Amino acid sequence: MSKRITPFASRYCSTLDCLKEAIRHKRHGLLRRGNVLQHDNATPHSANLTQQWLQRYGWEILPHPAQSPDLAPSDFHLFRPLKRHLGGMAFETEDDLISELRNWFDNLDVDFFRVGINSLLSR
Structure with missing residues (x-):
């Protein structure tokens, strides 16, 4: 290295x-x-x-x-709920999308990421 x-x-x-x-x-x-x-x-x-x-x-x-993309928490824990949240929405500008994403992240339950990380142990 x-x-x-x-x-x-x-x-x-x-x-x-x-x-x-x-x-x-x-x-x-x-x-x-x-x-x-x-x-x-x-x-x-x-x-x-x-x-x-x-x-x-x-x-x-x-x-x-190495070479284990299936272990990325974002693939199964983050993107699925985000996709559900954004489903059916349309944004006029990139700023509108960014605003909605920030709002979604700001309103996630405190344990959202802890649950995702802890679920890695069972995978």
Whole structure:
């Protein structure tokens, strides 16, 4: 594995910084209990810079076997309910769609993602 910092890893770490701040603001106390991520084995996810970021903040990564797209929680837990929600809707602009998506995510039950992640254990 290369030790150089790729722009993709740097950008991914910036995304993780934003995620950490969003959790800090929206889910008070959650950062102190530890966080668990699942991401695939893409280069930005496995890069040294990303691994250092995860270690610095004590975030855990769920193992994801190589070449296992069937384990992506978004495929079975996120997209199906989102597709049901958006079914039959029409949007005049991209901003209208983005607004609806933000509204949907903002109104998800607190346990929505926890249930999805926990269901991985039974798959």
